[in-house]
Ligand SMILES: [Fe+2]
């Protein structure tokens with residue numbers, strides 16, 4: 001299969017944790033990493049073709065589908081659209097991959113490396129937040145805002161906030177929870193427009209459900225409105241397939257604001273430990 005893009009060697013090596021990390025991998029691990037990298041690049045390209053507004057976004061020539069057309073596709077699929085990425089074969093592959101074991105006391109960084117990788121979109125959005133001088137709570141929210149896609153996509157703002165709530169500042173989980181609703185509502189002043197990607201994802205004639213409308217009204221008047229709003233602003237410009245990103249610039253912010261449990265995520269008996277355990281082992285049958 002000819003790829004519609006070149007593999008960026010530098011980005012690929014960076015996504016694996018740098019040259020030193022690559023040198024430690026055996027041939028098979030490298031081949032597998034390359035395959036995964038290619039898939040994620042493809043994913044990005046697909047998202048971008050959907051009309052992402054990132055720099056250099058290739059506009060799809062297909063018209064946006066209607067809600068009815070998207071609805072008619074439901075029975076053409078083997079999986080539902082809200083399924084978490086860990087549970088389906090990525091990049092059009094027919095089988096899922098064996099997952100690497102996490103350490104006994106896994107940290108957020110371990111999850112980024114072994115379950116959320118390459119996490120390109122969230123890293124890009126956090127990088128932009130950092131460059132534009134946003135608060136550390138907002139930068140952290142950008143870094144975490146979509147990683148729950150590994151587990152589930154439906155209502156991912158709420159799932160994502162819940163996953164992180166015991167460990168992050170309240171403003172950060174607020175921003176993660178409500179970015180989902182705010183994405184449907186433009187705010188010119190804040191620099192946020194309705195994304196073309198959403199016309200393609202939800203349908204050109206889509207109206208958000210009642211819980212999203214009500215949530216928007218509530219958050220619009222909230223004193224923390226700008227926290228999730230800034231997540232949406234960075235979200236909009238974080239689909240550049242050529243961006244080179246890494247978790248390294250965020251290690252200090254994680255250190256300052258993410259309360260890593262000493263037992264490790266998933267083993268701390270928190271109300272959300274089971275969610276982390278599911279991410280650790282999505283192969284568990286029950
Ligand atoms: Fe999101």
Ligand SMILES: [Fe+2]
Nearest residue numbers: 121145146235
């Ligand atoms: Fe996002």
